[in-house]
Amino acid sequence: MSEVFLQEQSYGKDRIRLVKVRVLLEGDFTAAYTKADNSLVIATDTMKNTVYILAKQSSNVQHIEVFATEIGQHFISTYSHVSKVNVWVTKHKWTRMLVNGNLHDHSFIRDGEDVRNTKVIMIKKAESKNTAVKIESGLKDLLVLKTTGSAFYGFLRDKYTTLTETDDRILSTSIDATWTFNTSNVSSISQIPYDDIFNSIRQITLDTFATDNSASVQATLYLMAKIVLEKFHEINSIHYELPNKHYFAYDLDRFGLKNSGKECDVYYPISDPAGLITATVARAEPKLRESDIHTENGDPIKAKL
Numbered sequence: 001m002s003e004v005f006l007q008e009q010s011y012g013k014d015r016i017r018l019v020k021v022r023v024l025l026e027g028d029f030t031a032a033y034t035k036a037d038n039s040l041v042i043a044t045d046t047m048k049n050t051v052y053i054l055a056k057q058s059s060n061v062q063h064i065e066v067f068a069t070e071i072g073q074h075f076i077s078t079y080s081h082v083s084k085v086n087v088w089v090t091k092h093k094w095t096r097m098l099v100n101g102n103l104h105d106h107s108f109i110r111d112g113e114d115v116r117n118t119k120v121i122m123i124k125k126a127e128s129k130n131t132a133v134k135i136e137s138g139l140k141d142l143l144v145l146k147t148t149g150s151a152f153y154g155f156l157r158d159k160y161t162t163l164t165e166t167d168d169r170i171l172s173t174s175i176d177a178t179w180t181f182n183t184s185n186v187s188s189i190s191q192i193p194y195d196d197i198f199n200s201i202r203q204i205t206l207d208t209f210a211t212d213n214s215a216s217v218q219a220t221l222y223l224m225a226k227i228v229l230e231k232f233h234e235i236n237s238i239h240y241e242l243p244n245k246h247y248f249a250y251d252l253d254r255f256g257l258k259n260s261g262k263e264c265d266v267y268y269p270i271s272d273p274a275g276l277i278t279a280t281v282a283r284a285e286p287k288l289r290e291s292d293i294h295t296e297n298g299d300p301i302k303a304k305l
């Protein structure tokens with residue numbers, strides 16, 4: 001038998017239903033896999049209990065990035081053999097009901113299937129007591145449609161191309177977006193206004209979808225990302241995934257009813273296949289200016305940039 005080795009391992013509890021939390025630990029767990037030695041295994045049941053206890057004790061459970069960071073911090077600092085903690089938190093939408101014109105005290109409605117999520121990764125630094133923290137947040141399944149203000153023409157044509165050009169089409173997509181925070185300054189993590197940033201990115205995404213006279217899903221996606229990065233310096237990059245959910249004109253010309261070009265108003269949605277347009281847009285590293293480069297004694301030096 002050829003030699004095998006344990007290339008990678010992580011384990012934990014999935015779908016802990018609080019706001020929905022998943023915790024995966026990495027560290028000195030090799031013996032549990034290779035020698036059936038459970039002595040260092042923190043039971044996934046213990047992880048589940050811990051998440052509920054931390055939720056009870058936390059004043060920040062509704063702020064998912066802060067709560068996920070608290071969970072990560074707990075596992076990293078409690079167990080010396082845990083080297084890395086991955087925490088995913090998903091929050092579903094429960095909005096206060098409007099009753100007689102007022103927001104109700106204790107009644108909520110699920111107004112939309114889009115969710116908010118975060119992934120926090122904490123890595124123990126071997127050389128110091130510090131931990132490195134990576135935080136990604138996002139939104140998922142934000143379903144949108146516009147009836148006009150979208151075109152697609154001028155694309156490459158060859159012998160395999162049948163798609164007709166259009167200067168007016170329905171555009172529909174289910175938006176997933178993930179943005180990464182600049183957490184190099186660890187002390188500022190709890191100061192980042194996660195909720196404001198989330199609400200604003202969601203609104204920028206919707207506003208851009210609605211108002212951009214779209215030349216393609218690609219161009220609209222890039223515009224959304226550019227506006228987000230210009231507005232929030234706390235964010236290093238943003239990734240969008242936009243399926244192009246096609247709506248095609250139904251062929252009524254066969255029945256003597258004009259339903260194409262400007263007279264098209266009956267469409268049918270196609271569930272599969274859909275286009276899938278994705279991109280990550282990142283902040284470019286600022287270019288060093290000559291005046292920023294110094295020798296060891298502080299004199300500016302000339303360098304080729």
Ligand SMILES: O=c1[nH]c(=O)c2[nH]c(=O)[nH]c2[nH]1
Nearest residue numbers: 152163215216217218244275
């Ligand atoms: O916005 C679009 N981008 C494409 O790349 C594409 N391809 C396609 O068939 N329709 C579209 N629409």
